[in-house]
Structure formats: C-alpha cells, structure tokens
Amino acid sequence: MRVDAMDASHSVSSDTQHAFSPRRRSAKDRQNRAYEEAAERVDQDADALYVFGIPEEDLTTEVRAAVSRILKDNEALRRQLLKAERVIADLHDLADHDSLTPTLNRRAFMRELNRLLALAKRHKTPLALAYFDIDDMKQINDRLSHAAGDAALLRIGEMLVEHCRSSDLVARLGGDEFAIVLPHSNAEQAAELAARLTAALAANPPMIQDDVVDLKLSYGVSMAQADDQAEQLLARADADMYAHKAKTKAEGAAAQS
Structure with a gap:
C-alpha cells in the first residue's frame, strides 16, 4: 500500500x-x-x-482501465477525423470536377488557368490553349439517345486525359466543348497535340450502344499574351476553333462538288 x-x-x-x-x-x-x-x-x-x-494493486488496475478507455476514445476520434477528411476531400473533388467526364469543370478550369497565366507571366514562359468542339453532337443525341451522347462525351474526356501530360490542364467547359492548357508550350505544339487527338479519334471511333459512332473534333489554339486573363485567352481559341470548323466544312463541300 x-x-x-x-x-x-x-x-x-x-x-x-x-x-x-x-x-x-x-x-x-x-x-x-x-x-x-x-x-x-x-x-x-x-x-x-x-x-x-x-492499495497498489487497485491503483494499477484502475490506471490501466483508465488508459484503456482513453486509447479507445482516441481511436474512435481518429476514425471520425479520417472520415471527415475523406468527406471534405470528396466535396472538393465534386466541386472541381466535371460530373460526367474525368476532367475539371469550367469553374475550376478558369481558376487554374488564371493561376497558370500568372506563373507564365512571372517566369516569362510560354503557355498555349487548345479549344475543342464535337462536330454534329446534336445528331448523335437525336439518332441514338442522350445517353449515347453522354457516352460520347465521356469517351472524348477520357481520350483527352490519356493523351495529355500530367502538367496539362484538361476540362469540359460545358456541353460538347473541351479545352486543354499546355504550360511551357507554344501554339505550334498545341496544334500538333490537337491534330494527334483528332486523328486518334478518327482511327478508333468508340462503340456506343452497339453502334460505331464516328466522332469528329474541331479545334482552335491560342497563345497567352502578356496581360491575358483566362477569358481573353479562351475567347481567341474559341474564335480560332470556329474558323477551323468553317474551313473544314468548306473543304468538305468543295470535295463533294
């Protein structure tokens, strides 16, 4: 005692x-x-x-019991904290990623693009953007179904991610429009990537609802300028994409005549 x-x-x-x-x-x-x-x-x-x-034996027993309770309580608290961290991570992921494709959504894309533009300006490094649009997407929805259209968008998103570097920024901007930001790249490199993507899609058309769907992409590129904001860079790439689309249609019509 x-x-x-x-x-x-x-x-x-x-x-x-x-x-x-x-x-x-x-x-x-x-x-x-x-x-x-x-x-x-x-x-x-x-x-x-x-x-x-x-009594020493009583003290030892009670201390051990108290320590055991504390350890159990700490373990339960640790599990709750890990669960909360996973929930928070999932919420951040949902907030930044497209609901249909494995790409960023427009909000996260614009935020990250402005960040990359600031870095490019600070370090005086090139930055290019490629803008994509799926041709005749409405016909896919009308001929097959909207579910088939969603499957086509998913395949496009997967293909863009597969062909890009880990440092590139890939996003679905909405509808059938996608964009890729290429840090440390010029317009020529962005155009080369866009051409490879369209060729890869043409060579491997996806099978959707037991039907081979011939998907085609139109694209445009733009280079970041000194005082660019995200919207300005995106607008120039969008305009270049529509010019490319119009040129392709004109060439196709001339070939058929």
Whole structure:
C-alpha cells in the first residue's frame, strides 16, 4: 500500500491535537477505493495528523482501465477525423470536377488557368490553349439517345486525359466543348497535340450502344499574351476553333462538288 502522511507537528497546536476524538474514523471512496484513517490519538510527539492509502494493486488496475478507455476514445476520434477528411476531400473533388467526364469543370478550369497565366507571366514562359468542339453532337443525341451522347462525351474526356501530360490542364467547359492548357508550350505544339487527338479519334471511333459512332473534333489554339486573363485567352481559341470548323466544312463541300 502507498501511504502519504501530513506532518502535523508544526501546523496544528497541541490543544487542537488533543481535541481529536480517540474513535477511529474511516471513509471509503467508491471510485478509487481509497481509504482514509484518522489517528486515534494525536499527542505532542505525533508525526502525522492522518493517513491516506491506496492499495497498489487497485491503483494499477484502475490506471490501466483508465488508459484503456482513453486509447479507445482516441481511436474512435481518429476514425471520425479520417472520415471527415475523406468527406471534405470528396466535396472538393465534386466541386472541381466535371460530373460526367474525368476532367475539371469550367469553374475550376478558369481558376487554374488564371493561376497558370500568372506563373507564365512571372517566369516569362510560354503557355498555349487548345479549344475543342464535337462536330454534329446534336445528331448523335437525336439518332441514338442522350445517353449515347453522354457516352460520347465521356469517351472524348477520357481520350483527352490519356493523351495529355500530367502538367496539362484538361476540362469540359460545358456541353460538347473541351479545352486543354499546355504550360511551357507554344501554339505550334498545341496544334500538333490537337491534330494527334483528332486523328486518334478518327482511327478508333468508340462503340456506343452497339453502334460505331464516328466522332469528329474541331479545334482552335491560342497563345497567352502578356496581360491575358483566362477569358481573353479562351475567347481567341474559341474564335480560332470556329474558323477551323468553317474551313473544314468548306473543304468538305468543295470535295463533294
């Protein structure tokens, strides 16, 4: 048993010491099973006013039980924190990514594009943007179904991601329009990538609802200029894409005549 005693020889007067009843007094605490025993008689030569003891085996058992409870509570809290972190990560992912394709959505794309533009300006490095539009998307929806159209968009999104570098930024801007930002690249490199993508799509048309769907992409490119914001760079690429689309249609019509 561990025993602690309080020295009474200096703190308690002799009159007070003799005033204690000779009866033995004891009390038991239910939680820690401690025992307190008052002295039967305190005289001038007494060294202690009272004795307080806790059986060592009881103390060890209770400490171990308390530690075990704390560890269990900490583990439960850790699991709750991990779950909360996963939920927050999922919410961030949903906020930034397109709901249909494995690409960024327009909001996240514009935010990241402005960030990359600022970096390119600061470090004086080139940055290019390629803008894509699926030709005749309405016919796919009308001839097959909107589900087939969604499948086509998914395949386009997957293909763009597969052919791009990890440093490139790929997004579906809405409807059947996609964009790729190429840091440390010029307009020629962006056009080469866009041409490879359209050729790869033509060579491997996707199978959708047991039907081979002939998907074609029109594209335009633009280079970042000194004071560009995201909207300006995107607008120039969009205009170049429509010019490319019109040229392709004109060439196709001339070939048929």
